[in-house]
Amino acid sequence: MGLTKRQQEILDFIRKQVRTHGVSPSVREICHHFGLKGPAGVHRILKVLEQQGYITSIPGKKRTWRPAGGAGRSMPVLGNIAAGIPIDAQEDLVEELPVDTALFGSDDCFGLLVKGDSMVDLHIMDGDIAIIRPCHQVEHGNVAAVMVQGVLPEATLKTVKFHEDGIELHAANPLYEPLTFLGDEARRVQIIGKLAGIIRRNR
């Protein structure tokens, strides 16, 4: 079976600390975060997590308790986005990439799994991970992850074009017709974020 509530909390805290600060927390910093008085309790839990294979340390060395699979900052990859920008949504999380979000210019960047060939003209392929930098507005011609209420069930990559009277969403593939939203219709278009990059892994 899985982990205890406390064990999970502590594991999450370590991961989050390493992800954001790039430095492992000390045992006492973990204590302080949970309002505990002494390091003993946390230390025992660390031992448990180590035995389960979740974390590692170099015995005796300071600040070496860190996630096992690989230390360092990371970036979440989402399978799809159903509503709004997922802040801490665990549901659609496909994996954590061992990549510093700084690589793509912003701390809140995240990956979005690309499905289908709709962006093939931009050399983005099925299975690629599109890196999205969250924002609410884009310029004419930018590629962005967008959602359209009632039309696109999940966030999709489109080239966004603005006209006097509306918004046009283009797939980068001649096989797909552009979507046009005129007047009030345009309000249904929700910008998730701008395309900041691509990561592809060959099988």
Place this chain on the structure above:
Amino acid sequence: MGLTKRQQEILDFIRKQVRTHGVSPSVREICHHFGLKGPAGVHRILKVLEQQGYITSIPGKKRTWRPAGGAGRSMPVLGNIAAGIPIDAQEDLVEELPVDTALFGSDDCFGLLVKGDSMVDLHIMDGDIAIIRPCHQVEHGNVAAVMVQGVLPEATLKTVKFHEDGIELHAANPLYEPLTFLGDEARRVQIIGKLAGIIRRNR
């Protein structure tokens, strides 16, 4: 102006340690690596590197001296490869990507800056970073970084095809003619490594 020899050595060591171990070295570990007796000298240099913006630390906290731009493991990106696999070649190093090499399956992966449109059919664009996993042999049809003595001045991405009597190197672009090497000629083809992935950053 740049850094002193010692300063550069220490900076490189810190980067390498963080890259491979995921944990910052302690001041004394740095001393030991260079055969120094006391931590004082190194500490002074660390201060210099900090002031220059290369590294950061949380004053007083243990093991918090780490590369400034982003902690965690990283992967070197090379502009071009003139001869053999560059183990520690600093010359052609374009930058360090804050990406764990584990993402692409092997510790010795490195990035190679893609120039030109010769791989456009594989959806690899000018400016992309091709991730190369070093190896000496590839299978028929694999995409690899190759060099050809006297023909290709630097490592280039090609689709490698084997025939009864030789090797054919194809660019993934109809505008480029494939290169054919028959018989003994084939020995001039040197495989640098296999294409493991792509990282693209949009401007």
Place this chain on the structure above:
DNA sequence: TTGAAATATGAACAAATGTTCACTACCATT
């Protein structure tokens, strides 16, 4: 209720480690 497992507390020890200071050595330039 009862008992085992998980947690928390308090105290204390030993190491690891950052940091500082004074002094010496080397090296290139003036």
Place this chain on the structure above:
DNA sequence: AATGGTAGTGAACATTTGTTCATATTTCAA
């Protein structure tokens, strides 16, 4: 030779921090 920047040595101090032990408290299922 004098000077100034960079480096190395030795010693010492103060914290941070991992680790352990014994004991109390909570939780939760049998």
